[in-house]
Amino acid sequence: MRLYQRMSGIGFLKKSYAFKFLFITFIGIHIPLIGILFFVLYFKSSITSNTLLIFSLVMTLVATACTLFVLKKLIIPVEMASKALQQYRASRKVPELPLQFEDEAGLLLRHIQESINQHEDFILEKQDLMYLLSHDLKTYSGNTQSLAQLLLEEEIPASAREYAELMAHATNQQANLIENFIRLIKEQDALSKNGSHALQTINLATLINEVQSQVSQQLKIKGIRLITAVAIEEAALYLPADLLLRVLVNLTDNAIKFSYEGSEVKIAVYKENSKLWLTVSDNGTGFEPRHGVAIFKKFTDKGKPGTANEPSTGIGLYLSRRIIEKCNGKLLAESRGMNQGAVFSIVFEQA
Helix, strand or coil, X not given: CHHHHHHHCCHHHCCCHHHHHHHHHHHHHHHHHHHHHHHHHHCCCCCCHHHHHHHHHHHHHHHHHHHHHHHHHHCHHHHHHHHHHHHHHHHCCCCCCCCCCCCHHHHXXXXXXXXXXXXXHHXXXXXXXXXXXXXXXXXXXXXXXXXXXXXXXXXXXXXXXXXXHHHHHHHHHHHHHHHHHHHHHHHHHHHHHHCCCCCEEEEHHXXXXXXXXXXHHHHHHHCCEEEEEECCCEEEECCCHHHHHHHHHXXXXXXXXXXXXXXXXXXXXXXXXXXXXXXXXXXXCCCCHHHCXXXXXXXXXXXXXXXXXXXXXXXXXXXXXXXHHHCCEEEEEECCCCCCCEEEEEEEECC
């Protein structure tokens, strides 16, 4: 970097990175010629043609090596810019690049630094907004939760008590969801800085029970039976249990949403050909096979209301696939057609 700094202090080289290369190359080309002139002028004894030829070749090789060495030093700013981008993408390490240079390489360093700083500011602002929204949602959810608890403490009819219990259960789930959401934001921030999640063992049987607990209200409302078949008790995955839980709850909630009253939804966990499969299947509305990719797009136009006219945001499947793919897995969707049900499969390679 010292060579680049010194050359940037020379007036006619200050604002052009190309001129710096041309200047070094020009000098390198003329070193053999200058050496030959001095050799001919100041060498005392007679010079044979062979001696002159050998000296010319040696000077040419030395000049070429010196020129390449100096040019390698001169591309250090470009290497520095590339390394800074690589480190930021891998571990979100914010660089401190020199910003005082005025040529093309200097502008590249400055633009990279400014872009990274702007990206960091955007991430922090987005996180602050999510924390604020989560805090407000938690407050409003807490108010409803307190109201449900007050109702349960009163002498009320059995039918009203049942609704109050449902309300208390729903608000408890909302509070847990918000807490998990805040924790997941922090985990995702740590993931972007550290590169990847550590391998951890997840108790799949416990996880499926938690999924069943979180969707129990939706199952009850539509009279749907949830069947679970867990053939693998535990698995080592590069994915936190909370993230996998959120994805499975989302897939199961979708299956319930698009299932008809009195039908069945099935969650299966098994291993096949060194792959771990977690599937959520239903006998509901399904989708056209050609839409198997489109339904994972953000705010997809293939979304539709549930069988009880439940709303669909068009982003749940997109986020679920992003989470699974970032943790070395795949999320697949299959259906034989409309009103023929659907199967959503999470697949992980296992050693």
